[in-house]
Amino acid sequence: MEKTDVLIIGGSAGGIVAGITARRHYKDAKVTVIRKEKEGQELVPCGLPYIFGTVGAPEKNIMPDALLSGNNIDLIVDEATSIDREAKTVTTASAKSIGYEKLVLATGSAPIIIPIPGKDLENVFYAIKDVDYLNGLLKTLDGVKDVAIIGGGFIGLEFADEFKKRGLNVTIVELLPHCLQLVFDEDFCALAENKLRERGIDIKTNAQAAAVVGDKKVEGLRLTSGEELKVDLVFMGVGARPNTELGQKADLQMGETRAIWVDEYGRTSDKDIFALGDCAEKRSFFTKKPSALRLASIACTEARIVGANLFKLRRRNEGVIGSFATIIGDSGVGMAGLTETAAKAAGFDIVTSEVKTPDKHPGSIPGAKEFALKLVFEKATQQILGGQVSGGVTVGEAVNVLAALIQNRMTANQVATFQYGTHPFFTPSPIPYPIVNAADAALLKL
């Protein structure tokens, strides 16, 4: 029987980072990753949408296996099918048995499939992380003109924008009154929707898919309103569910979000089995209640906690803040922490503060875009709870500035004197620098 010190099931972002972190902190340990994806076929998860209008092929969106081999991490291409917790072994599809000291579940999630009629027709696609599948989608796109995207969240928007880059007619079908409504306040949803419409993307909100119509192939999408969209491809991007089968079969405790329960050190109900990323339950940084946020960056943060904690507890998970951004055309929108809506729903008494300014200075610098920012502060503690941003390509790091302020539980007064730097091409002017300016303005309401 093969034996390893650290066995990681799953070779996507979280699995890789868990391996690298284990290697760093336990340099003599034998570290092994087992995954289904063949050598050279592990896709960059966040890059999936960008295959279709930007990079052009799944093969250009691959995580190099050198991330493993270069860190002296063994790779087994196989499928883990069961865990024997007492014997501390994992059995694989090819009937191999692998012994472990510490086991890490990084099995990720799978796209949710809405069980509507026609879901199995040809030309219905999902965000499935598989090179052959995505090449199939890529080839299909060459023969279609009209596409419906079910789901106006991040993944739906990103596929919509990329399909648009190919010249397709794209319609987003969103159940809620706004796209992105689960992650932004209405004002920022509206900003994002305006950008989508400027790009020529149709948006149908308050709209529910009833059936995919067609004989063999997709011919349309019928909504519950009775309206039928004439489309020849349907993409479902309505979220993901944690891959927990292995954990469930091994009787590991499940959490309230149907992900694998873990403690603040990343340990499951079995002290020798850790879980992280999309398959593991998260708790909110703010309320400590279960959170359904699933992001590659969160998986990597959890992997850095788990990788360091395997044989000795070194890092605690303080709960998920959430920091993310996306692009629409050449505009960016993003957020960190809680929105106004989420903060109120969680029971916080809050004030908000909004500012707008060009994202370069003077505004005559070519390419300057409007930078809009909304901050949320808790009244009781005056601490920053969240921020939403709209602008250009710098919003990705701008939300990380916010994440750093939030993580350190800075008060509005501290944020107002936060020592930022500025440059004409890179940031708004130092005078109305949005984060500090909004914080200073918020103080008057606190």
Place this chain on the structure above:
Amino acid sequence: MEKTDVLIIGGSAGGIVAGITARRHYKDAKVTVIRKEKEGQELVPCGLPYIFGTVGAPEKNIMPDALLSGNNIDLIVDEATSIDREAKTVTTASAKSIGYEKLVLATGSAPIIIPIPGKDLENVFYAIKDVDYLNGLLKTLDGVKDVAIIGGGFIGLEFADEFKKRGLNVTIVELLPHCLQLVFDEDFCALAENKLRERGIDIKTNAQAAAVVGDKKVEGLRLTSGEELKVDLVFMGVGARPNTELGQKADLQMGETRAIWVDEYGRTSDKDIFALGDCAEKRSFFTKKPSALRLASIACTEARIVGANLFKLRRRNEGVIGSFATIIGDSGVGMAGLTETAAKAAGFDIVTSEVKTPDKHPGSIPGAKEFALKLVFEKATQQILGGQVSGGVTVGEAVNVLAALIQNRMTANQVATFQYGTHPFFTPSPIPYPIVNAADAALLKL
């Protein structure tokens, strides 16, 4: 006699923000700014270099006076010539006398003029914040081909790069072994120098200007080595000295850096007179020793402290961290906090950690550049002291992420689990996200 509650001398970034902050925190106070620059002629300080190759005219680089009028701040265009501390009045060049309750000195700095022969010849220029002067430079540039820039710091590099955009032949003359050597470690100086050379800019380091050569106009620049550069314009960008004449005449205490001494609340030796920005002495966040860092962003931070403290102490200046970035072509370099060199010189026992990764992910996303990062941690406390960055346009906010981590005195272990977000177009991959990856690697040496 005119009378105001808050009189601010100087209408650049610091003066404006002091006014806006005073207005916010003391809503009934009469706030007045007195400045020399006529209506509509206050230039954006950081935008100065970008007039020449990017925005095209000083008139496109103006701070709107609506920043004052829109905040109910009075503007007096005049020159303050003396302060009577006992009578609490300021006298102006037009013999006006203005009474104040609280006085704020935001008089800025002026370019240092190296006293070499030929410094007064036609076609020797400086970074002088004056519309007519800059229009004179702009006009002159149309008639020249070869330019020497004395000084390889930020301002010299920025003018060099903009002059290059006009198609001029540009040579930088730097006294030290490297450009930017006062703000970066050698490895990052070299990165910046390579980018300058790729842009076709000549660099002469270890080179000292001896004399500007010419009859009436510039014909060359002679170095102390004897070498003579044939140029028809010389730009001196060797730093700035604080404008302290008013303060000195009023017998305010001066600091070790020849700027006006202030306490941690921004008060000068006269409790009713505050000073901020380039004219005020700064102390290091790390050592509390005097610092010669002068940036518009620092002036604005100090202005937010002073503006809030005028009638009641509310905010303390914890000392200057320093966070800044610049552009060379379409590449960015920046830093926050202490370099390895500066940390060692200050007596810290430190470790450094360097990483490199594409600034987008996968690296096949168009426009991806190498993102290089170097972090400095103190051994005794494991706290982050500084970071240097090279990449694209996102470095401006990336140094602000660093500034936030530094300001919160986060340890390497905390930085390693900092909750960042990522996006293919905006940031490096979540797997090697540089800040956390470098921190995790640094832990092995701490």
